[in-house]
Amino acid sequence: MERLHQTETHSVSSNLNYSGDEDEEKDLFINSLWNIHKTLVALRGHMSPISSKVDTEILGHMDPMSPKVDTEILGKDLFEIDEKYLPPTYLVIQLSADIPVKTLTWLIEKLRGKKRDGGGELIVIKQPVNPEGLLVLHVSATKLKLLEAAEEMEFMKEDKTGKVKEFSVQFLEDFLPGSMQVDNLFSLTERQTITRHEVENIRALSEDKHIPGYPETHLYTGQSIVGVCQKYELIKSMYALHDREVLKKLGRSWYMSIFGKQPYDEIKNYFGEAVTLYFHFLGFYTDALIIPVLLGLLQLLFSRETVPFFCIFNVVWLTLVLEIWRRKSNEYAYKWGTIGMTSMDEPRPNFRGAMGVDSITGKVQPQAPRYLTYVKMYAVSIPIVFVCLTVAFVIMLASLWAEAYAKESEEWQAYVSLPSTIYTVVVLIMNAYYRRLATFLTEWENHRTQSQFERHRVTKLVLFEFVNNFMSLFYIAFITKDMENLKSQLQTMLIITQTVNHFQETIQPLAIKYYMMKVHNLKFNFFPKKLDPKSPKLLLEKNISKVTEDNKLSNIIMPELPPNDPRIKLADEEAEMEPYEGTYDDYLELFTQFGYVFLFSSVYPLAALWAYLNNLIEIRADAFKFCKVFQRPMCRRVKDIGAWQRSFEILSALSILTNCGLLYLSQPLRQSIPTFSDVQWLLLFVVLEHLMLGIRFLLHIAISDKPEWVRVALAKENYESKQALKYEKSQKNKGLLTRKFKTVDESRANR
Template identity: 50%
Template sequence: MTSPEVSFVDDVFDFTDSEDADAPFPPTYMVVRFASSLQPRAIAWLVDKVRGPRSHGGAELLVRRQHTEPGEGVILHVSASCRKLLELAEDMELKKRDQAGLMREFLFAHLRDFVGEKGSREDLLTTAERQLIVRHELDNIRALSEDPSIPGYPNFRMYEGQSIVQVMMHRALITAMYPLHDEESLKRLSTKWYYSKVQPIEDIRLYFGEAVALYFKFLDFYTIKLLLPLAIVGVLQMVLSTYETLPFFCICNVIAVTVFLEVWRRRSNESAFQWGTIGMTSLDEPRPNFHGTMMRDTVTGRLLPQFPRRTTSIRMYCVSLPIVVVCLFLAFLVMLASFYAEERLTQLAKDPESGVTSLTVMLPSVVYSILVYIVNLYYRQLATYLTEWENHRTQSQFERHRVIKLVAFEFVNTFMALFYIAFVYQDMDMLRYQLATMLIILQVVNNAQEAVLPLVMRCLSKVPSPPRVPESSSVRTVSSAGDGGGSGLRYRGLTRASTNELYPGVPEVLQGIPELEPDDPRQRQALAEGAMDVYEGTYDDYLEVFIQFGYVFLFSAVYPQAALWALLNNLMESRVDAFKLCRLFQRPLARRVKDTGAWQRAFEAVGAMSIMTNCGLLCVSPPMRRLAPDLSPTQWVLRWVAVEHLLMGVRYVLHQAIPDKPEWVRVALAKLNYQSKQALRKERALKRRMSSRRSPKKPLD
């Protein structure tokens, strides 16, 4: 007998997802652009994989070809039917809110629990989730044993289980992959985003995904809950201008930082629970570039690539770590060389006969800044290569270890010079001037560079004109066999002569791929958005906030007004970031995250370090030393060491006292765990009853 859930699903999808000639091609969820020199048979081979059944290593997705002029790279539009998206959502273990308001794992057979009797299945998945699902399926088209290389490229070898799409992107055979903007949804979001006093976090999540939404939630929380009160206190400290109150201001700062980071951890866990990402673990789906021997997974029972964790750890600690340490040491030596050269030139400039001018004295700083910029670019490539070589299983693990490498290098390049000024030169006026320059001038320049410059460059550049498809009276639209249907498809039952006449310049092997209608607006949109810059993720945005965080709190004893300038910058920064995401960049692929990852640890490390640096700055400050003339130098230092240890102890107590998850989240997770156990118990009991009914009864003696 058919269960009510299965009957409901069959009724919902009856005739709606069948291969109908009149059914329109669904929205484009991913655009794939190939190199113009790529051999057509390689494209046709990949399309067969994309459209092929999953039982044979395919993805069962829908594909349409965009008209391009001869010599241009082939452009494909990839989509999927609603039913297929829901089935894949279950495979990816996406969590959705059911009719009872609980966030739980989506099950296709229990569709009614999520949409209700009259609910729309079209609204169950957001556009960001649909794009994520399609990209996930494309990335998980893996090479089989009969796929030793890409057709036409015998030197581009592949091993079994390797992601074909990632190989083609690495070899520059695929030049771009990006989702398209939903212009109506983007217009509504941007209008609300630009002018609203409160960040529309939920709308951002629905359109851009959890990673982008979490960044803006962190930026908003950091600006309002931490910078705003500390900016007020900093202004009061500036007005009072007394060194007697400065230690209390620094103590308030370091305690506020600790409380802020602990409360933020709770807030991020709240969001992760509400968004259904709190259960993400190292057992999640492997990332596309993860490679290993294809074996049956002991947890899920699925055939997945397996790689020893021990080998990853050996690569991390025996190869990557020494290389990173050497790079950090070299960066430190370059900084010292710059200071030494500047100091020597300053001494020479005092002699009029030396010929050294004030402009010459600035030369080491200019050369050092240029060198740091260039080295950062190469180090970023090195960090990415090393992290890729370490072969981490999940995307979150990969991002965490990559961020740690990059942040360590950025920290040395950004803050070591300030530490040198503070504790070697002990020149507080120079340190104060450097901090003011960084927080006022450079942040304004960065915002202009992020938003104004790309906008000007975009206005000066020419947007590609829309493609023109030759009209033909012999064209009629029919359903393409085995492709899920779609209107506006070129008829495939033509002879070779007629197809060549219909598609001049199109290789015959590609003429079996259905083509979009000539007037389909997605063709112009794909070209226009393909010319936009690629949004590389939230790393640069977090890095900007991280560096600002260091300026404000590592040296608050010297420059209490830093929080005020950071506050003013962030009020503008949130709008600048919103503008560049909505207008200047391609739509980023949604990423599901449960927290800020390595950034949480990075901010906590700076928070702990700020206790030491501020105590050290107060200790070496001459005005503070004059407040206790009766103490010997040793007693003075020991007093500040005691204060530093006391504050470290307070930080540890706060860390232990404030739980990571709110009570209601812990209760909700416990309920979900209990319900899962109950469901598993019922399933086992049902299996036992079914097996007892099938087993033959023993005859009585």
């Protein structure tokens, strides 16, 4: 065993590119790294990712022969820092100015405490108090902590061959191409992701009954500490700092390159898989619009009799596009190592449940019965959502009826536009409150993984948006049967609405930011030099002094950034930037546009042209806002676009019904065959509708979700995994038999 230990230690030494003649400091690092690896091997399947105290309570019944873990190797010597050297900032946490010192001390100890005590073993550095009195913490991690956390969270990393696989310290050499040092193993984005994961997964222990200083709060074992602090607004914001040089280079090849291709690899390396997949979908969908654009332009050159042909081709093309996208998203997921994501992935930080041993992974994680989630969904959430949809539908009908009444009444003709104006304001208010309600209900349902949470939240929101955006068009099309009005509404929504969206997303945030900076500068420039009692400078100094005295920040012993550290300016500037809430709003724009273009393509074929032109601008505008407007979003791993794929497919199927219905109501088309009765026309379009639905179903079955090379690669990986398990089992059996026969031979010899 000693020889085996020496051999494996030498392997780790070679992985780190250290020779056997290096000094004692490097030898200490190698031994520390090897000890961490041994601990992780023992940890996997037996130890909690949050606290050995919880593990002792839960795992006390386990076999006493289970491997014992020496958690002391993760102790003080490995994770303390030299205050003369302040490591890079991976995460910025902005705390409330009103946070009590007791709460502040508890939170900081949770961040930098030992794992066996429920801490995150992270490096926490405080920033000098800012003018608003907010305490800003800079969170970092040692390279040993990053390696430990990466293996513990089963981090996916590209190896030397370009293949993405689960990171392991044992096979560290596989992830170090050429002469790369271990210090450069993880990119800044990956280090930020790992640090964010560790911060969010600091969970409450059994003795943590409430937040210190807030006895009215309640903490349960396994609850995310950061999540509950954000809920009570003790943590104002949490964000990663932009890398200005990398961002500038990315911007030149992205939003500044008008006719260039999107740099998808660079986007993924900086923003992560979720944002990259959105831009992949936006680019793919924009390219797919070229065919409908050409069909719409050709239709202008021919008579209205060609409308059915173009409409049918549009719907078939739409089905092909969505099936091809499903295949492409699986390609990306395989390349990124996310294709294997399942419901058994790590629980999200806000998942609530008693700590217990997972029956599949063997890890100690929050556990909650799945049936309770379904009971909440079907007994409470769905009825509430249905009531909200009904209210939105009734308000829409009331607006249309009021507008129709105003048109017919001479007294109210001057107020014809008033109902639609009021309806628009009401919709904006309802959207804001309904979004909060949908988020609250989905959180209350307690979905285990982040992907499950996003899928159910998006489903609730999409239903509400569908009613608000499309039901009025259905009313105009099939109740009032005013095709000219329908065409006019589509033009307005496609052109005006999308122009307003561009303004709100890019120009408005920058204008507000510029205005606030100008106002701030004017205030200081117009005040006299003399420091009277109301002088801003004097008030600022008093404010900082008061905050320091009230919170007793000086009594909290921890590293502090020097006043001239450039990270202070970056953190303050980026704190004023818009936080990125996720890809929901971006996909919602495309979903709404998708419905306008294809649900009513038989009425307004040129809708695809306006959508295409808009998307060309949208790509650059979205790239600009990611680089200049938003805080740096944290990377989130995804394997597909989630509930949006199903939403687009539902719109695709619905477009068959709506376009067949519109063709049935088309008077110019009916006049082309005057001998047909209403019943014959109805039968014709019912047959056409069923035929197109059948074609769509056949295409869905015929086109595989995964390309052939992806299926072969997955099958090969599965085979290699089985062979590796067989080999491991055979080696264990061989060792067992060797020891057994050796014992028998020795007993015979003794006789």
